[in-house]
Amino acid sequence: MKPFQRFGFGSSFYGGRWxxxxxxxxxxxxVVEAARQFGAEVRPGGAADPQVGRSFRIxxxxxxxxxxxxxxxINGKGPFNFLVDSGAPALYIATATAAQVGLKTPEGEFxxxxxxxxxxxxxxxLGVKAKVEDPFQLVGMNAxxxxxxxxxxxxGFTILARFRLEIDPTRDxxxxxxxxxxxxxxxxxxxADRGGPPLELQAMNALGxxxxxxxxxxxxxxxxxxxPRGFLGVEWSESESQGSHELPxxxxxxxxxxxxxxLEGSPAAxxxxxxxxxxxxxxxxxxxxxxSARSLWAETRVGDPLELVIEREEPGQxxxxxxxxxxxxxxx
Amino acid sequence: xxxxxHRPRLAHGFLGVLLSFLAIAAALNSPPLPLAAQEPGENAExxxxxxxxPFSMLPSNHxxxxxxINGKGPYRLIFDxxxxxxxxxxxxxxxxxxxxxxxxRSFLFSMRGEAEVSRLQVGDLxxxxxxxxxxxxxxxxxxxxxxxxxxxxxxGFTFFARYKTTIDYQAGNMTFQPVDFQIRxxxxxxxxxxxxxxxxxxxxxxxxxxxxLRLNQAPAGVDTMGVPVAEVFxxxxxxxxxxxxGDLITTLDDRWTVSLADVYxxxxxxxxxxEISITILREGCELTLTVCPSEGI
Numbered sequence: 001m002k003p004f005q006r007f008g009f010g011s012s013f014y015g016g017r018w019x020x021x022x023x024x025x026x027x028x029x030x031v032v033e034a035a036r037q038f039g040a041e042v043r044p045g046g047a048a049d050p051q052v053g054r055s056f057r058i059x060x061x062x063x064x065x066x067x068x069x070x071x072x073x074i075n076g077k078g079p080f081n082f083l084v085d086s087g088a089p090a091l092y093i094a095t096a097t098a099a100q101v102g103l104k105t106p107e108g109e110f111x112x113x114x115x116x117x118x119x120x121x122x123x124x125x126l127g128v129k130a131k132v133e134d135p136f137q138l139v140g141m142n143a144x145x146x147x148x149x150x151x152x153x154x155x156g157f158t159i160l161a162r163f164r165l166e167i168d169p170t171r172d173x174x175x176x177x178x179x180x181x182x183x184x185x186x187x188x189x190x191x192a193d194r195g196g197p198p199l200e201l202q203a204m205n206a207l208g209x210x211x212x213x214x215x216x217x218x219x220x221x222x223x224x225x226x227x228p229r230g231f232l233g234v235e236w237s238e239s240e241s242q243g244s245h246e247l248p249x250x251x252x253x254x255x256x257x258x259x260x261x262x263l264e265g266s267p268a269a270x271x272x273x274x275x276x277x278x279x280x281x282x283x284x285x286x287x288x289x290x291x292s293a294r295s296l297w298a299e300t301r302v303g304d305p306l307e308l309v310i311e312r313e314e315p316g317q318x319x320x321x322x323x324x325x326x327x328x329x330x331x332x
Numbered sequence: 333x334x335x336x337x338h339r340p341r342l343a344h345g346f347l348g349v350l351l352s353f354l355a356i357a358a359a360l361n362s363p364p365l366p367l368a369a370q371e372p373g374e375n376a377e378x379x380x381x382x383x384x385x386p387f388s389m390l391p392s393n394h395x396x397x398x399x400x401i402n403g404k405g406p407y408r409l410i411f412d413x414x415x416x417x418x419x420x421x422x423x424x425x426x427x428x429x430x431x432x433x434x435x436x437r438s439f440l441f442s443m444r445g446e447a448e449v450s451r452l453q454v455g456d457l458x459x460x461x462x463x464x465x466x467x468x469x470x471x472x473x474x475x476x477x478x479x480x481x482x483x484x485x486x487x488g489f490t491f492f493a494r495y496k497t498t499i500d501y502q503a504g505n506m507t508f509q510p511v512d513f514q515i516r517x518x519x520x521x522x523x524x525x526x527x528x529x530x531x532x533x534x535x536x537x538x539x540x541x542x543x544x545l546r547l548n549q550a551p552a553g554v555d556t557m558g559v560p561v562a563e564v565f566x567x568x569x570x571x572x573x574x575x576x577x578g579d580l581i582t583t584l585d586d587r588w589t590v591s592l593a594d595v596y597x598x599x600x601x602x603x604x605x606x607e608i609s610i611t612i613l614r615e616g617c618e619l620t621l622t623v624c625p626s627e628g629i
Contacts (some may be wrong), residue, residue, distance in 0.1 A: 059587050066416035066489040066516060071588060077554035077587055080462040085414025086499070087486070089393035100554050120588045154414070157393035161501035167413070167498035172601060181502045186393045226593040229538040231546070233565065235628035261628070263544055263565040290627070297629050298538045331546040331563070332539040332599055 051124060052180045057173040058121035060084070068167070069151065070174075071120040074101045079120065080152035083138075084174075090184040091117070091130040097152040098132040099315025105132055112187045117159070124178055129185060150327065158183050191284030230300040233266020234259050234273060238290045255289035259310075267329035273310065280321065281309035304328045382509045383457025387411060392475060395499075397487065397506075400453040401428035406485040409454075409505070410472070413499075415488025418464045421473075424484035425466040452491070457508055463490055490515055535553075537596035540624025541604030544568020545575065547592055556590045558582035558613055573623040575608075580613040599625070 028229065061081075071079040080097055091114070097322045098112065105112040113128035118124050130153075138151050161183035166175035238255050257279040262268045279287045282296040282305050300306065305327050314320040387395045390410075398406040407424050425431045430447050449462040469486070476482040495508035495514050544565035550556050558580035564571050575581075581589050584598035585608050602608045605629040612619050 057586055064516075066493070067414060075490065079590060080554075085412070087397055087412035087414045089412065120584050160413075163503070165499040166496065167492070167499075168511055170494045170496075170511045179500075179502045183393070183501070187391070225534045227534060227536050228592055228596045229536050232629045233544075234541075235542055235626045237627060248464075249584060261567065263568055264502075265563075266565060294538075294629070299536050301536060329546075331565075332543045332596060 010319050047176065048180060050125070051178045054123075055175055055177040056119070056123040056206065058119055058123065058176050059173050062169065068174075072102065072116040072153075072155070073116075073117050076118070077101045078118075081150060082153045082155045083151055084160065085154050085156055086160055088135075088154045090156045090158045091128060092138075092154040092156065093132050094128045094134050094138055095132055096134075099109055103130070103132060111185070112309045116242070120174065121174070121176070123163070125159065128159065136229075157206045158185060228303055228330070228332070229298065230302045230304050231267060231331035232297070232326065232328065233263035233268040233331065235261040236279070236290065236293065250313050255292055257287050257293045266331070267326055271308070271326040273308070273324060273326075274312070277310040277312050279308065281307075283307065287320065300328045302328055302330050361491045377607050381457075382507065383455055385455030385457055385506045385508065386504060387506060388504065390475070390479065392478075394475070396483075397454050400451075400489070401430065402450050404428040404628055408481065409485045409487050410475075410483060411487045413489075413492070415486045418449075418462060418486065418488045418489075418490045419469060420447075420466050420485040421468050421482070422466060423482065425464070430464065431466055432574050454487070455505075459491060459494065471518075534622075537593060537600050539596055539599035539625070540602055541599070542569065542628030543599065543623065543625050544570040547581070547595060552591075559589050559592060559595050561612075569625050575610075575612065575621060575623070576612070576614070581610055582613055582618070583611040585609060604628070 058070055063069060068084040069081045070084055072080055072082050074093065074097070077100070093101075093112070094112075103112050103114065110131070114128050114130050116124065116126055117128050135154060138154070162179055162181055163176040163180055166177075168174075195263045236257050236259050239258050259268075259273055259275055259277045259279065261275055262273050279293055281287060282293060286295050287293045287296065305325065308324045308326055310322050310324060311319050312322055358470050367433045370542060384458045384560070385397055392394050395411040397409055397411050399409050400421070401407055401420070401424065404427060407420075420428075420430060422431075425447065426433045428449075430449055447464055447466050449464050450460065452462050453460045464485070472483045472486070492508070493513050494510060496511050498507045498509075500506070519584050545561060546565075547562035548560045550559045561575055561577050561579045561581065563568075563577055563607045581595060583589060585602050586596060587594065587598040587601075589595045589598060607622050607624050610623055614620060
């Protein structure tokens with residue numbers, strides 16, 4: 001009804017035909033909107049989820065063990081790494097994670113209500129049920145540190161089935177499109193059974209501790225350390241080489257990298273780099289274009305000292321070469 | 333197949349992740365089995381055409397597909413995104429000729445080790461030279477007993493990573509479009525990984541373009557929403573977009589940014605010259621800004 005109200009409000013400011021036109025427009029909009037709302041399947045206790053039909057680009061990480069991890073927030077807290085696992089029947093949250101978030105399982109209940117589950121990439125589910133427990137796989141995998149990241153839970157069928165999933169291992173994101181599909185909860189074991197898992201599972205559970213034992217023998221695999229690249233603070237572009245650094249005998253002239261802008265206060269500015277300078281060498285290696293300049297700089301970390309050789313041309317002077325000492329800074 | 337009489341227990345749920353451990357156990361416990369000498373994976377050719385595969389749901393919420401293996405079958409296989417490998421039971425592997433009936437078994441789960449399926453047909457899709465491991469997965473046996481019909485195996489990563497996989501739970505089908513992806517051989521790499529050096533590998537995250545931002549560390553913890561901006565360089569893309577010191581960057585190109593590493597990782601996928609949407613928190617208000625990173629470092 002919002003559009004109608006908006007146009008109605010407008011009528012106190014404007015008069016005549018335009019108001020009638022606007023009101024009609026607003027009415028039409030409201031009617032269409034209402035029809036759409038009624039047309040959609042109404043969920044118990046509310047209208048259809050506004051995310052139905054929307055597609056989300058979900059970033060994921062493929063672990064060393066060929067598992068897909070995505071990040072979630074539980075009731076606004078996180079992020080946590082969850083396994084995408086169509087072989088799991090429901091949503092599982094590790095006990096430590098549930099404690100961190102402050103999730104409470106109602107007395108005597110099998111499921112723990114989660115008000116809000118956000119997925120990195122923008123998808124969001126409201127009012128879902130989770131099983132809070134430590135599936136043995138997670139215990140074991142985390143003990144070994146195999147996947148290169150800790151795993152805090154599992155997105156199983158009851159979550160995945162609310163989406164149409166597109167998974168392309170050659171792309172860095174999955175595409176999840178929200179369906180108007182609320183899958184049933186998996187059957188809950190009878191109350192008497194809730195004390196302990198069935199025998200088969202107890203046998204399988206033994207593998208968790210085995211993996212833990214292996215971890216003791218072999219040591220936990222450390223997580224990968226991710227570090228920011230060092231900052232220079234220049235805009236640059238590629239141009240046909242015309243400088244004196246052209247290699248004798250080379251067929252095509254090497255492409256030069258020209259500094260277009262030096263950010264004020266940046267490491268580049270402090271080292272005396274100026275717009276118009278041409279980059280000849282980074283770390284003693286000859287620059288042969290933008291791609292080569294980028295890759296020569298790629299492994300630079302914050303605080304690394306390094307030398308740049310540049311060529312500078314000033315009015316009325318011969319181009320000259322300078323060596324500048326730079327300390328890579330923080331920033332991007 | 334109504335779930336009314338035999339209600340499967342939730343506990344039977346996880347199939348694939350268990351495979352990781354069996355794979356470890358196999359790699360550590362058994363010498364290479366005769367079949368492992370085939371070097372599966374290396375001569376596997378990428379499949380060539382798209383296919384649609386219908387699936388049904390078991391009462392335990394597992395996805396079941398029917399597959400012809402080397403022209404025999406159909407076999408009932410569970411499709412599992414959480415399974416790093418593709419697995420066949422001894423029965424299925426023997427009757428389809430994937431392994432010889434008299435091939436040796438290991439003491440653990442009657443493990444036969446690695447083998448290769450020449451042709452796996454699911455729906456109108458055929459995968460060739462698919463590496464599988466052969467053993468009797470206890471959870472599969474339990475599921476089979478529960479539903480009164482055997483489950484013959486699990487289709488996992490080594491199959492679906494050959495494709496762009498689309499799963500539509502509502503429509504009850506999957507589509508597979510071939511992609512060129514180098515599938516990591518888990519079984520081969522695991523022992524090296526486990527016994528290899530214990531030093532953390534280091535990766536430098538290189539932003540693809542110049543933003544003109546300096547950031548502060550974000551506090552660790554589950555309540556952290558973003559990374560604070562320490563400095564915005566004058567005349568930079570960040571300055572042009574209206575980012576200010578003190579802003580909290582919460583997403584960059586729809587990726588969450590709760591650590592410096594997150595920001596750099598997201599920026600490494602944001603090419604210069606493209607409009608990138610970022611979300612910031614400023615004095616309690618959420619704003620979405622558009623930054624066009626420039627070519628630079």
